[in-house]
Amino acid sequence: MEENTLQRLVEDISIEFFGRPFKHTARFNNRLKTTGGRYLLRSHDLEFNRKQLEVHGMEAFIGIIKHELCHYHLHLMKKGYKHRDRDFKQLLKEVGGSRYCEVIPGQRRQEKIKYIYLCNKCGHQYPRKRRVDTRKFSCGKCRGKLKRKSID
Structure with a gap:
């Protein structure tokens, strides 16, 4: 899809589902990796991840466009435009936009678990990327003491 086609698509969706015109720029941003799109507060432009369209198709991409238009x-x-705001959640539901975009295989790098902590009382395991001070923290389930388990 070309940039001008994207612009027309966003304008059409804006009129059809929101009853309001989209007067700014919609473009692809190839640097977006973990998100489907983003709304730029200062310029009011929309940027989209081209990979979402290529991997998941037009239906999923239209859901992302609706999300960003919300x-x-x-x-x-001047209403609540953030994810946590009631106005945002309500409008997103009305227009049928997607709350989250699907993960693109191979895009997110997997962080390696370096530490595993084990509760002395209940045996619950806590995998962690970073170290935990076992003198300060205890088990969230039973408040038992934690000990570090060695990873082979």
């Missing part, structure tokens, strides 16, 4: 229109109307 941010756009609510921000311009």
Whole structure:
């Protein structure tokens, strides 16, 4: 899909589902890796991850466009445009936008678990990337003492 086709698609979706025009720029940003798109607060432009369209298809991509347009229109109307705001959640549900985008295989790098902590009381395991001070922290299930388990 070309940039001008993307612009027209976003404008059409904005009129059809929101009843309001999209007056700014929509473009692809190839640097986006873990997100489907983003709304830029200062310029009011929208950026989209081209890989989402290529891997998951047009239906998923339209859901992402609706999601970003919710941010756009609510921000311009001076209403709650953030993910946690009631206005955002309500509008997203009304237009049928996607709450989250699907993961693109191979895009997210897997962080290696370096530490495993074990509860002395209940035996619950806590895998961690970073060290935990076992003098300060205890088991979240039973408040038992934690000990570090060696990883082979």
